[in-house]
Amino acid sequence: MKVQKVVSLAELKGWREIPIAGIPWKLSTEFKTGDWRTFRPVIDQSKCVKCMICWIYCPDMAITWDGEKISVNYDYCKGCGICAKECPKKAIEMVEEVR
Amino acid sequence: MTKGSIKQTTMALSGNEAVAWAIKQCDVDVVAAYPITPQTIIVEKFAEFVANGEVDTEFIAVESEHSALSACVGAAAAGARAFTATASQGLALMWEIVYIASSLRLPIVMAIVNRALSAPINIHCDHSDSMGCRDAGWIQMYVEDAQEVYDTIIQAFRIAEHPEVQLPVMVMLDGFFLSHTLQNVNILPDNIVKEFVGVRKPVEIEVPYAGKVPLMLNPEKPITFGPLDLYDYYFEHKMQQEEAIERSREVIKQVNEEYAKLSGRKYGDGFIDTYAVEDADVAIIVLGSAAGTVKYVAKELRKEGMNVGVIRLRTFRPFPYKELVEALKGVKVVGVMDRSMSFGGYGGPVFLELRAVFYDAPERPVIVDYVYGLGGRDAPPSMIRKIYDELLEIKKTGKVEKILKFMGVRE
Numbered sequence: 001m002k003v004q005k006v007v008s009l010a011e012l013k014g015w016r017e018i019p020i021a022g023i024p025w026k027l028s029t030e031f032k033t034g035d036w037r038t039f040r041p042v043i044d045q046s047k048c049v050k051c052m053i054c055w056i057y058c059p060d061m062a063i064t065w066d067g068e069k070i071s072v073n074y075d076y077c078k079g080c081g082i083c084a085k086e087c088p089k090k091a092i093e094m095v096e097e098v099r
Numbered sequence: 100m101t102k103g104s105i106k107q108t109t110m111a112l113s114g115n116e117a118v119a120w121a122i123k124q125c126d127v128d129v130v131a132a133y134p135i136t137p138q139t140i141i142v143e144k145f146a147e148f149v150a151n152g153e154v155d156t157e158f159i160a161v162e163s164e165h166s167a168l169s170a171c172v173g174a175a176a177a178g179a180r181a182f183t184a185t186a187s188q189g190l191a192l193m194w195e196i197v198y199i200a201s202s203l204r205l206p207i208v209m210a211i212v213n214r215a216l217s218a219p220i221n222i223h224c225d226h227s228d229s230m231g232c233r234d235a236g237w238i239q240m241y242v243e244d245a246q247e248v249y250d251t252i253i254q255a256f257r258i259a260e261h262p263e264v265q266l267p268v269m270v271m272l273d274g275f276f277l278s279h280t281l282q283n284v285n286i287l288p289d290n291i292v293k294e295f296v297g298v299r300k301p302v303e304i305e306v307p308y309a310g311k312v313p314l315m316l317n318p319e320k321p322i323t324f325g326p327l328d329l330y331d332y333y334f335e336h337k338m339q340q341e342e343a344i345e346r347s348r349e350v351i352k353q354v355n356e357e358y359a360k361l362s363g364r365k366y367g368d369g370f371i372d373t374y375a376v377e378d379a380d381v382a383i384i385v386l387g388s389a390a391g392t393v394k395y396v397a398k399e400l401r402k403e404g405m406n407v408g409v410i411r412l413r414t415f416r417p418f419p420y421k422e423l424v425e426a427l428k429g430v431k432v433v434g435v436m437d438r439s440m441s442f443g444g445y446g447g448p449v450f451l452e453l454r455a456v457f458y459d460a461p462e463r464p465v466i467v468d469y470v471y472g473l474g475g476r477d478a479p480p481s482m483i484r485k486i487y488d489e490l491l492e493i494k495k496t497g498k499v500e501k502i503l504k505f506m507g508v509r510e
Contacts, residue, residue, distance in 0.1 A: 015335035021204040
């Protein structure tokens with residue numbers, strides 16, 4: 001995962017340049033929230049039956065399906081562990097992040 | 100008052116009914132309100148219009164004032180014209196949403212029927228409720244009578260929805276003194292008001308991912324209202340609100356002029372309404388219904404040869420500092436009548452603001468404060484006369500006994 005660049009306040013837009021009412025002008029996907037994570041979900045593909053329950057439950061839409069296998073988008077996964085808790089096959093293990 | 104060329108209907112209405120009539124004619128999409136004394140009749144009368152099929156407004160009977168304003172926020176964010184009304188504890192319960200409405204730049208109009216805040220519980224008039232949220236980013240206008248509240252509610256939609264403004268407006272009428280007192284009110288024809296206020300058109304904003312989009316909740320062109328905003332951009336958004344309320348100054352004046360052409364009724368320059376202040380030695384500044392009594396007393400004193408004047412502050416936010424300095428030119432002593440307390444402050448809210456303005460003025464009059472009428476305590480002509488006497492005495496002797504006085508309270 002890429003570490004985001006730290007931006008100084010002076011580089012940010014001025015108040016005349018941004019939309020009113022606090023409306024965001026960037027999509028939320030531009031904010032990589034994966035670095036909030038303490039535990040990362042790791043899928044054991046040999047146990048996974050592709051039931052998609054983790055995909056349904058993920059509150060960050062960080063579970064992806066490429067047509068063959070389930071994987072986790074670590075750019076956005078905040079490590080809440082709901083997928084691991086809900087997986088009926090216990091195929092997802094929460095592993096502590098070590099940076 | 101003189102009428103314009105348009106035929107108007109004179110009706111005997113209380114201040115609250117006058118509000119309901121204005122709302123009926125302003126083609127409001129959503130009214131969400133919860134009844135509270137002394138505002139109840141606004142909601143009651145409007146509910147009657149809804150039940151009779153006289154309006155096609157969506158009327159939401161909510162379970163609290165917090166929900167009332169929240170529903171208006173949602174409706175206004177969806178592009179609707181929204182209205183609510185409350186008083187005292189109701190406004191207090193709305194508190195967090197009051198700030199959200201202005202920060203999300205939603206042109207909601209809210210009538211506040213001024214009532215004292217608990218405790219002890221009191222249903223009568225003072226201005227502590229609306230003065231409490233004077234820094235909430237709303238435009239605040241205080242009216243003198245039932246006719247003015249009808250006129251000001253209509254004007255409020257034009258001011259709030261102006262593309263340069265996009266801010267909510269609070270219209271204040273004194274509880275019971277105005278809300279429950281019958282008065283002859285001239286009502287404009289429905290089509291004239293409808294044409295004057297027009298249809299609300301959300302402004303467009305520019306966002307890089309979608310180009311120009313209307314500032315509204317719209318599934319076709321989705322945007323997010325109310326996301327997180329930290330130390331990096333919160334301050335910038337507050338600057339935009341400050342700029343918008345500054346821009347409203349011109350709009351308030353324009354709308355007052357335009358409405359005068361239509362109705363024949365004009366309220367000073369939209370900000371202050373003056374009486375005999377041009378050549379006055381001493382003047383009183385007052386908000387709301389008490390202005391009528393003050394003008395009456397000033398007229399009597401004028402007959403007795405005393406040079407006294409009155410300024411009624413109609414628009415409190417944005418504060419008309421330039422207009423006040425100009426209007427008070429030559430006035431030696433100014434008495435501010437504050438119908439609310441700023442506990443532990445140097446004086447009441449109007450006094451503090453006015454004093455600060457005159458710090459930089461070329462001529463500085465003596466300015467003293469009279470806190471009066473809390474919890475509906477009467478402000479009779481005798482009390483006003485006492486204030487004028489004191490002001491004239493200060494003018495004569497140059498001595499100020501006390502800067503802040505409490506009028507009409509028992510020792």
